[in-house]
Amino acid sequence: MDTDELTQSVWDISEDEFPDDSPLGEQAEFLLRYAILAPSSHNSQPWRFAVRDDAIEISYDETRWLEVADQNKRELFISIGCALENLCIAAEHFDIGYEITYHTDKDDDLVSTVTLDSDSEPSFSRPPELFNELTERYTSHQLFDDQALPRRTREQFHRVLEEDDVTLYLIYEPEQKRSIGELQADADEAQMDDPAYRKELGYWVGIGALGSSWLMARIGQAFVSHFDFGEREGRKNSKLIEHAPVIALLATQGDTPAVRVKTGQVFERLALLASVEDVAVHPMSQILERPEMRTKLATRAGTGEELPQHLFRLGYVEEERTHTPRWPLEVVSSTER
Structure with missing residues (x-):
């Protein structure tokens, strides 16, 4: 895992760059730019994507599995589901139908296949306003205001x-x-x-996955791992x-x-x-x-x-929205045509 490739730049996506007149495979690659913005436990981003013509296979990357904190892979599969949902929302926004096949009762690492079809419509339509939030959503760790939800x-x-x-x-x-x-x-x-838990958490802090600078990440890793x-x-x-x-x-x-x-x-x-x-x-x-x-x-x-x-x-809380870094799409995806 090359941690130097973690970047904030993946959050800057222009929908105007969507390849309208290109084959479904190229459109699928563009949709994945939104999928990788999904949240994940410790920002581990445990997903891998393979584009095969009009289908996108989503697998999990066992090297990004939190073996101590998430022993039964509950959080790993929830994280994959978040990426899958981003993919579906982006597909609907660009008027691309799809069908999801879940493979997660098998023994291998293939989680689901999303088959795209420009002439079909999904059985469930998400609220269209969700699309704009794919690049705006963030996680807050602050104390919330004493204000009830309407x-x-x-x-x-x-x-x-x-x-x-x-x-x-x-x-x-x-x-x-x-x-x-x-x-x-x-x-x-x-x-x-549990020292093993602290060591695992320290690793993810140390590589900068939680958004800290290189120096602060290293200091954080030492503190988390040893205290x-x-x-x-x-x-x-x-x-x-x-x-x-x-x-x-x-x-x-x-x-x-x-x-x-x-x-x-x-x-x-x-x-x-x-x-x-x-x-x-x-x-x-x-x-x-x-x-x-x-x-x-x-x-x-x-x-x-x-x-x-x-x-x-x-x-509710008053704070600036900040994003954690992501591995670029080319690190987590492959294309076969």
């Missing part, structure tokens, strides 16, 4: 859920948020108590949860790779809609990275038999 915004969030097997829970009740905040603190302390600051991190993150106007949780009946990919699609759609509404988003994965705490989260969030898949904060 009912209209909450209703919109529920309306954009396409997948019947992914349920959105919006949690507002203070005592419930406090309870989840306590669980978050326990998860942070448990994670940071257990779980108690401090737990206090900070539990406060972020307790003071957020809304805690959102995506949950599912099943727990297969395909379900996790669809969870990622739903999350990215919600994150883009939040961006339209100037609502900040912050995924928080530590609780779900601890199997025993994932069960406790289900109880405290009231999901019944549904399994928690993705937890995130929603709220």
Whole structure:
């Protein structure tokens, strides 16, 4: 992995450059410029794309799998789903139909195939305003303002859920948020108590994946790798949860790779809609990275038999939108014609 290739320039895309009169394969390559802007755990970007005529194969890159934090690859498949959703939104914007085939119940690294068809229409149409947010969406780590989300915004969030097997829970009740905040603190302390977890996190900090300068990334890597600051991190993150106007949780009946990919699609759609509404988003994965705490989260969030898949904060904050760097498309894709 050549970390020197991480760049901010991939965020600068002009839709006017779309190759209207070119074959589908060339159009597919342009659509992937939006796919790689998707969020991913630790900004690991664990996706690989192969363009084969009118089809795009999406696989995962095992070298970017968080083996310690994400032992069952839940976050890896959610990250792939986010990239897939970006691809679908871009295709719809440029009036390209598509069909998705999920391969994630197999033993190899092929996750899904998106077959493009300029003469067909997708079975589900996303809100068109989501496209402009592909290059604007960002993640906030700040304390959110004490401002409730309007009912209209909450209703919109529920309306954009396409997948019947992914349920959105919006949690507002203070005592419930406090309870989840306590669980978050326990998860942070448990994670940071593990030297292997700190080493893995330090690696991603050190290569600059989280957006720091080279010097600050190296300093951050040394600090994260060698010091257990779980108690401090737990206090900070539990406060972020307790003071957020809304805690959102995506949950599912099943727990297969395909379900996790669809969870990622739903999350990215919600994150883009939040961006339209100037609502900040912050995924928080530590609780779900601890199997025993994932069960406790289900109880405290009231999901019944549904399994928690993705937890995130929603709220308002005044801050400048900043983007984390990405590997350029040529690093993560190949073309066969």
